[in-house]
Amino acid sequence: MARVLVTGGCGFIGSNFIRYLLAADATVEIVNFDALTYAGNLANLADLQDHPRYRFIRGDVADRDDVRMAMQQGITDIIHFAAESHVDRSIHDSGPFVRTNVIGTQVLLDAAREFGVNKYVQISTDEVYGSLGETGYFTETTPLHPNSPYSASKAAADLLVQAYHHTFGLPTVITRCSNNYGPYQFPEKLIPLFITNLLQDQPVPVYGDGWHVRDWIHVLDHCRGVEAAWRYGRPGEVYNFGGRCEMPNIVLTKLLLKLLGKPESLIRYVADRPGHDRRYAIDCSKAEQTLGWRPQVPFETGLAETIAWYQTHMAWVASIKNKDYVNYYQKQYGQL
Ligand code: NAD
Ligand code: DAU
Numbered sequence: 001m002a003r004v005l006v007t008g009g010c011g012f013i014g015s016n017f018i019r020y021l022l023a024a025d026a027t028v029e030i031v032n033f034d035a036l037t038y039a040g041n042l043a044n045l046a047d048l049q050d051h052p053r054y055r056f057i058r059g060d061v062a063d064r065d066d067v068r069m070a071m072q073q074g075i076t077d078i079i080h081f082a083a084e085s086h087v088d089r090s091i092h093d094s095g096p097f098v099r100t101n102v103i104g105t106q107v108l109l110d111a112a113r114e115f116g117v118n119k120y121v122q123i124s125t126d127e128v129y130g131s132l133g134e135t136g137y138f139t140e141t142t143p144l145h146p147n148s149p150y151s152a153s154k155a156a157a158d159l160l161v162q163a164y165h166h167t168f169g170l171p172t173v174i175t176r177c178s179n180n181y182g183p184y185q186f187p188e189k190l191i192p193l194f195i196t197n198l199l200q201d202q203p204v205p206v207y208g209d210g211w212h213v214r215d216w217i218h219v220l221d222h223c224r225g226v227e228a229a230w231r232y233g234r235p236g237e238v239y240n241f242g243g244r245c246e247m248p249n250i251v252l253t254k255l256l257l258k259l260l261g262k263p264e265s266l267i268r269y270v271a272d273r274p275g276h277d278r279r280y281a282i283d284c285s286k287a288e289q290t291l292g293w294r295p296q297v298p299f300e301t302g303l304a305e306t307i308a309w310y311q312t313h314m315a316w317v318a319s320i321k322n323k324d325y326v327n328y329y330q331k332q333y334g335q336l
Contacts, residue, residue, distance in 0.1 A: 002118070003029040004230075005075045007061055007108065008082030010040035012185040013123070013219055017081065018045060020223040022053060029053045033070045034082065035060045035100075038324055043316060044184045061104030064111075071115040078112055079121040079230060080105065086188050087127075087150045088332055091274055094149035101153035102160070109164045121230050122161045122174045126215070126240065127151035129176075131277035139283045140176075140238040147275050158238075165236045173233035175226055178242040178282045182219035182302065183309040187320060188328070190214075191303075194253060195310045196317050198260045203336045208272030210250030213279040217243030218297035228291040239291065242282025245299045259307055268336045 004021075008014040009032030018030055034040045036058055048054045055073070059066030061082045082104060084090065084097045105122065112120045129138040130145030146155040158174055165172040185192040194204045225241040233239060250267075257264055287293045310317065 001027050001029065002076050003031065003074050004077045004079055005031050005033055005070055005073075007033045007078070007080045008040070009056075010034040010036060010042055010044055011081065011085070012039075012044075012182075013180055013222060014081040015044035015184050016182060016219045017079070017223045017226060018054065019048065020220060021227060022048065022051060024227065030055070031070060031073050031075065032056045033059050033061070033067075037084075039085065039186050041320070043319065061108055062099050064107055067107050067111045068114075071111045075115065075117065077117050077119045077121070077230065078108060079123070079226065080108055081123045083123075083154070084150070087148045088188070088273060089328075090148055090150035090153070092331065094153070097149050097153040101150075102156045105157035106160055109160060109170065112170055113164070113168055118171065119230055119233070119235075120161070120170055120172045121226065121233070122158065122172060123226065124158050124174050124176045125151065125154050126176050126178045126242065126280050126282050127277065128155040128158055129280075132279040132281055134279070137281045137283035138176075138240060140240055140286055147277055162236070171235040173229050173235065174238045175229050176238060176240050176282075177222050177225065178215035178217050178280055180219045180222050181216055182306055183313075185219070187317060187325075190249065190252070191256075191306065192310065194256050195260070195307055196321070198256060198262045198266065199311065199314070201262070201266070203266045203268045204253060204256075205268050205270040205333050205336055206250060206253055207270060208276060210253065210269065211248045212276060213246050213248050213281070214252075215242045215281045216245045216247060216252075216299055217241065217295055218299075218302040221295040221297050224296075225287060225291070225293050228287070228293045232291050239287045240282050240284050241287055241293070241295075242284045243295045243299065244284070245295075246279075246281050247299075255303070256307075259304065270333065270336070
């Protein structure tokens with residue numbers, strides 16, 4: 001029986017993953033280890049708080065004592081989602097990104113060696129590959145070329161993971177996924193920010209010319225991929241996941257306006273993100289061929305369900321758009 005330490009389980013993808021895995025596998029036990037930063041929210045898993053195979057521990061991945069205490073719970077596997085995850089925040093201050101994403105990964109890797117695990121899964125990102133031109137795709141052998149402090153910290157963590165596999169034989173697997181969307185995403189990322197602003201008839205800030213391209217994947221497709229990489233991934237390997245769903249930001253923005261019945265006058269073109277990556281697109285054929293995985297949620301269906309989720313969870317949104325959020329919003333966007 002597996003007892004999995006899931007780090008960052010109170011964030012967007014981690015909370016979706018825990019809910020998904022507990023339902024998909026009636027034997028697995030999960031210890032959710034999360035520091036509850038601004039992005040971590042116990043309400044994301046309120047429905048599971050009394051679940052017999054689930055337990056929450058508050059702790060910091062960069063703190064050795066916290067991590068050792070969690071590992072003493074009979075952990076058999078680690079799936080490491082915890083991170084500072086927002087590019088714009090990494091441009092304001094890269095310090096927390098290096099601490100959590102780099103040092104935190106090193107501390108976890110040391111704990112994985114000390115206690116022994118069957119598998120260590122590192123949740124990385126396609127951003128470690130940098131930016132594409134108008135053609136081509138990221139494969140698992142694309143050289144790392146991170147451009148933001150966020151992606152640089154994720155790439156550093158990936159290199160540590162690979163070094164621990166190579167040097168110590170630690171059974172690691174790295175996943176690199178494209179842009180996720182779905183329920184419980186913090187409204188600092190494009191899709192939830194724009195949906196929640198539009199629901200309140202607020203403008204939406206489009207960076208630069210709006211023709212930057214992202215490859216969108218529903219969070220549950222990513223969760224299924226992480227499960228497959230954990231169960232069947234070969235130690236030392238990297239697996240890319242993507243939605244085969246490329247879209248320029250301005251096209252997505254106009255789609256959101258249409259689905260929500262709002263006017264295009266709510267679009268505000270604002271200053272571009274410094275160092276903004278132009279295009280991401282994932283070749284996920286390795287995961288399809290070797291893990292039996294494929295993205296299943298059509299974007300139109302997933303996006304409509306995501307909009308409906310935010311419409312019915314405005315209390316959740318209101319609790320997040322608190323004083324800290326307003327301060328961040330002011331700093332990032334000023335007056336729109
Ligand atoms: P998120 O920001 O929503 O959640 C991050 C979680 O990590 C929060 O619960 C937070 O409290 C926790 N955390 C932060 N610092 C911590 C620390 N020092 N110790 C313990 N917990 C800490 O992030 P997300 O969007 O759910 O992303 C999860 C992972 O997936 C990240 O590693 C990210 O790099 C990766 N990823 C995200 C996407 C995406 O589109 N969101 C795509 C590919 C990969
Ligand atoms: O590709 C995977 C990555 O996707 C993850 O590793 C990151 O954790 C996650 O945050 C996401 O990074 P992006 O920077 O691509 O996501 P974001 O939602 O911040 O931005 C998506 C696109 O929209 C990007 O081109 C910037 C643009 N954008 C974003 C915001 C927040 C805007 O035009 N306006 C905005 O206000």
